[in-house]
Amino acid sequence: MKAKLAGTTGMPFEVIGVSRHAYEELTGKEATPFIQYYADKEGNFYEDIELDFDLNPPQPEAAISGWMCRTKSRKLIFSDKPPVGKSNVIWHYREGTDVRLLSELELFGNDIFPSLTWQDEPIEVEITIKPKKK
Numbered sequence: 001m002k003a004k005l006a007g008t009t010g011m012p013f014e015v016i017g018v019s020r021h022a023y024e025e026l027t028g029k030e031a032t033p034f035i036q037y038y039a040d041k042e043g044n045f046y047e048d049i050e051l052d053f054d055l056n057p058p059q060p061e062a063a064i065s066g067w068m069c070r071t072k073s074r075k076l077i078f079s080d081k082p083p084v085g086k087s088n089v090i091w092h093y094r095e096g097t098d099v100r101l102l103s104e105l106e107l108f109g110n111d112i113f114p115s116l117t118w119q120d121e122p123i124e125v126e127i128t129i130k131p132k133k134k
Helices: 020-027
Strands: 002-005 013-018 037-040 045-047 062-070 076-079 099-101 123-129
Touching: 013 020, 020 037, 020 045
Parallel strands: none
Antiparallel strands: 002 013, 013 037, 037 045, 062 076, 062 123, 076 099
């Protein structure tokens, strides 16, 4: 598995988990209980707290993709998959589709996308969440 030294920006390197017994045999040192030990290819040993295994950089924003349409009563609907059709009164979705009235989520009002009407086809959207600029 890959790790880097904790608290550094160094390059990740390959390590393998080592049992307490193997650590004691190979280093001649007593292993501390409840500590996981790792070794690199060069034979260096590390305690788990010395390594950082979370190598994915933090993401500055997150996005949720989906579809928006309006009900006949002008409420906005957000779904993770597009509707498959509509009747005279409701949109129809495939089983397993996550469908939400935006007014129930209390994140957005019905005033966004004012040009989107019941008569329009659903539109594909992306909701982006990111830190506010100062």
